[in-house]
Amino acid sequence: MAETTRTVDGHRVKISNPDRVLYPETGFTKGDLLDYYARVGPTMLPYLIGRAVTLKRYPNGVEGEVFFQKNCPVGRPQWLHTAQVWSVTHQRFQRYCMIDDLPSLLWIANLATIEMHVSLAHADQPETPTSVVLDLDPGAPASIVECAQVALWLRERCAALALQCFPKSSGSKGIHLHIPLNTPATFDATKTFAHTLADQLAEAHPDLVVSNMRRAQREGRVLVDWSQNDNFKTTVCVYSLRGRARPTVSAPITWDEIEHAWQTRDGRGLLVEAPQLFERLDRQGDLYAPLLTLKQSLASPSAVSDAA
Numbered sequence: 547m548a549e550t551t552r553t554v555d556g557h558r559v560k561i562s563n564p565d566r567v568l569y570p571e572t573g574f575t576k577g578d579l580l581d582y583y584a585r586v587g588p589t590m591l592p593y594l595i596g597r598a599v600t601l602k603r604y605p606n607g608v609e610g611e612v613f614f615q616k617n618c619p620v621g622r623p624q625w626l627h628t629a630q631v632w633s634v635t636h637q638r639f640q641r642y643c644m645i646d647d648l649p650s651l652l653w654i655a656n657l658a659t660i661e662m663h664v665s666l667a668h669a670d671q672p673e674t675p676t677s678v679v680l681d682l683d684p685g686a687p688a689s690i691v692e693c694a695q696v697a698l699w700l701r702e703r704c705a706a707l708a709l710q711c712f713p714k715s716s717g718s719k720g721i722h723l724h725i726p727l728n729t730p731a732t733f734d735a736t737k738t739f740a741h742t743l744a745d746q747l748a749e750a751h752p753d754l755v756v757s758n759m760r761r762a763q764r765e766g767r768v769l770v771d772w773s774q775n776d777n778f779k780t781t782v783c784v785y786s787l788r789g790r791a792r793p794t795v796s797a798p799i800t801w802d803e804i805e806h807a808w809q810t811r812d813g814r815g816l817l818v819e820a821p822q823l824f825e826r827l828d829r830q831g832d833l834y835a836p837l838l839t840l841k842q843s844l845a846s847p848s849a850v851s852d853a854a
Contacts, residue, residue: 554584557625557649561656568607568660574793574820576658582787582820583655587648589832590785594651596668598631598642600780601654602661608789618643619657626650629669634778644669660789663780666736672777677837678725678736678844679781680744681716681771685764688754690813693721694804696755696768699747701801707845712834713804715816717788717796720768721804722781726840733777739844740772784834785823793820798833 549562564577583590601615617640618628627644645651645662654662666675680700682693697713700723704711711725727736744757747770756767774781788794797818807813818826 552652554649554652555647557623559649559652559656561652566607566658568604568658569791569793570607570609571791572793576656578793578820579658579660579787580652580655582793582823583651584648585824586785586827587651589827590783591645591648591651592838593784593834594645594662594664596644596646596670597664598629598669598672599645599654599783600663601643601657601659602663602789603658604660604789605658607658608660608791612789614663616640616642623649623653626653631665631669631672642669660787662783662786664783665777665780666775667733667777673732675727675731675733675736675775675777677727678740679774680711680723680725680740681769681774681781682721682723683716683764683769683771684719685756685761685767685769688766688768690715690719690721690816691807691811692754692768693719694808694813694816696747696751696770697721697723697804698801698808699751699755700743700770703743703747709842709845710836710840712798712837713801714784714796714798714834715794715818717782717786717794717817718790721799721816722796724834724837726837726842727844728839728841729843731844733775735844737772737775740775744770744772784837787820794818795820795823797823797826798830800830800833 552559566576604612627646628641629644630639630641633640682696684693711723714722716722748755748757756763756769782796786796795818803815807816
């Protein structure tokens with residue numbers, strides 16, 4: 547079947563090549579991709595609405611060519627919203643797709659957009675991040691197991707600052723921690739905070755943690771990547787699929803799961819695939835919901851140092 551049409555919330559969405567296999571290892575097709583996003587959409591949309599979205603497209607599947615797309619494609623339907631956001635890198639405005647409803651999500655997915663990456667700020671307030679993110683990225687032979695230990699240490703440090711943080715699998719090798727703010731903040735403040743936190747943890751645990759971006763220093767350790775806290779950076783959206791060999795999801799995980807992974811030195815339970823995601827949602831609900839509403843204020847760099 548080359549092309550069909552779905553009517554979604556009153557809008558007609560063209561679906562092309564639904565039988566194309568995107569994940570050869572599992573046989574997961576473009577139709578499966580669309581079905582996944584149609585089903586997860588009501589839970590995922592609150593994390594997309596109002597934010598500029600960078601598309602990571604895999605037109606020939608995860609074993610083929612891949613590219614990032616910031617400017618929203620020509621030929622988009624009139625009902626799909628866009629937003630102009632200034633690009634520091636390119637020194638010009640770029641017109642991003644806005645995924646504000648289910649038809650828009652499915653239209654984007656039909657472009658073989660496996661991954662959706664979002665800014666930490668809303669498009670209409672591009673200098674006001676709503677959260678802090680810490681990306682725990684292991685350097686081989688370190689793995690997601692070591693990321694679990696680092697995540698637990700970061701939770702302790704956040705708790706000492708009266709801050710709650712929420713973990714999700716990156717859907718790849720590591721773990722992401724989000725600290726909700728939803729209070730006035732700047733990227734200068736969030737980046738400084740994240741950098742200070744990463745440096746302090748690297749100083750306390752130099753055998754396992756590094757905050758320096760140089761790859762030569764990362765072997766066998768976990769990089770606490772603080773650099774994502776910038777107005778021109780994006781992070782894969784919660785509930786986005788990933789372009790790995792299997793259809794893994796950047797899925798919320800529990801602290802109990804993280805503790806179990808570290809205690810047993812087994813990180814397999816931290817990787818969630820698309821078919822598993824819905825059973826987890828039925829059982830646990832949306833573990834990332836506090837990211838949308840929880841109001842917290844950042845501690846000063848000196849307070850971070852005092853809490854170390």
